[in-house]
Amino acid sequence: MSEEVETFWRRCREQRSLPPNPNRFTVQTVKALLRQLLDEDVLMAIGRKCGWDMLLxxxxxxxxxxxxxxxxxxxxxxxxxxxxxxxLPRLSRGDPLSCTA
Known part of the structure; x- marks a missing residue:
């Protein structure tokens, strides 16, 4: 992570009590958004299969x-x-999946 991004993230973390890791924040955000769209059972099924941890x-x-x-x-x-x-196109090419995409 560049120094600029790291400084920005540190300030955001301090001001909003965010997790120290930007990837963890991204996973928490995805879970929160999906919680609004889907049944809690789906999120729990992903959690039981360790999907949230594996994303990190x-x-x-x-x-x-x-x-x-x-x-x-x-x-x-x-x-x-x-x-x-x-x-599918990104996975089949083997492109890295960035949290900022």
Whole structure:
């Protein structure tokens, strides 16, 4: 992370009591947004499979994104389909999935 970004993140963390890791903040944000759209059971299913924790690790991130997409497809085909269609090209090329994308 560049020094500028790190300074910005540190200030945001201090002002808003955010988690120290920007990736953890991103995962918490995704969970909060999905909680508004989906049943709590879906989020719990992802948690039981350690999907939220795997999103934070570089070696398991790819698998966790797939798990998330599969769970979303399982509960809401139209919603999951849009997500899967947007992720598929990136996953098949092996591009890294940045939290800022």
């Amino acid at each position: 690790k570089a070696d398991s991130h790819h698998y966790a994104v797939g798990l998330l997409a599969r769970e979303l497809c399982r509960v809401s085909l139209p919603f999951g389909h849009r997500i899967a269609v947007s992720l």
